């Protein structure tokens with residue numbers, strides 16, 4: 772399966788690359804938010820567009836042929852910079868920084884105006900996106916990773932844009948299947964809860980065990 776890449780970047784060099792990737796991602800995230808809520812006039816819009824297009828042209832001077840993939844480095848660190856939830860260089864990702872505990876994973880972060888569905892509330896698909904990742908990470912953290920087979924979500928109340936907390940845990944495993952559950956909450960209380968079945972695909976069974984997935988890597 773392509774997209775799973777092994778690299779040997781020296782540790783110091785990788786640390787520097789991670790810092791730069793985060794900085795670039797943060798700058799574009801700021802731009803995304805500003806684009807959604809800007810109220811400047813026509814002239815300033817045109818001025819901003821010229822700068823944005825110029826920046827895109829610089830970035831396009833050299834690019835990888837595919838998507839970013841999952842990159843395992845020889846020092847044990849793993850990069851998923853393109854991930855839609857965690858990818859530090861993906862401006863679509865908040866990005867979510869997960870913390871791994873013995874029996875669950877969790878994260879606290881802000882969802883800005885670019886994640887709006889109903890006015891003032893987080894889009895239901897974004898809720899699903901985040902819950903998929905948090906449940907998937909709970910399975911990874913418990914040593915039973917898999918692809919999402921089934922994800923069931925109960926939306927209990929609207930999730931206000933702003934600070935949220937997500938949590939996920941592995942409930943049990945059955946052969947190649949991991950059953951995980953999790954929640955999204957805000958200061959208003961529980962907003963959404965989910966259950967998911969994560970399945971180790973046939974093609975991945977028996978793959979090199981040194982390629983360990985981890986929660987909380989760069």
Ligand SMILES: CCCCCCCC/C=C\CCCCCCCC(=O)SCCNC(=O)CCNC(=O)[C@H](O)C(C)(C)COP(=O)(O)OP(=O)(O)OC[C@H]1O[C@@H](n2cnc3c(N)ncnc32)[C@H](O)[C@@H]1OP(=O)(O)O
Nearest residue numbers: 903904907908916917918919920921968970972973975982
């Ligand atoms: C180097 C290490 C590699 C590790 C690989 C792990 C990858 C995880 C990577 C990173 C984790 C980070 C966290 C990620 C979070 C986000 C995750 C996503 O967004 S995933 C994208 C969305 N999901 C898909 O695109 C799936 C598409 N579907 C499939 O690929 C297959 O249908 C799959 C893998 C779900 C099952 O197919 P089969 O051929 O590999 O496995 P069969 O042998 O058919 O099924 C195994 C068991 O699972 C049941 N099963 C199959 N599909 C099911 C389903 N949809 N729901 C429930 N059970 C299902 C079957 O009935 C069978 O059960 P019985 O063992 O007989 O008891």
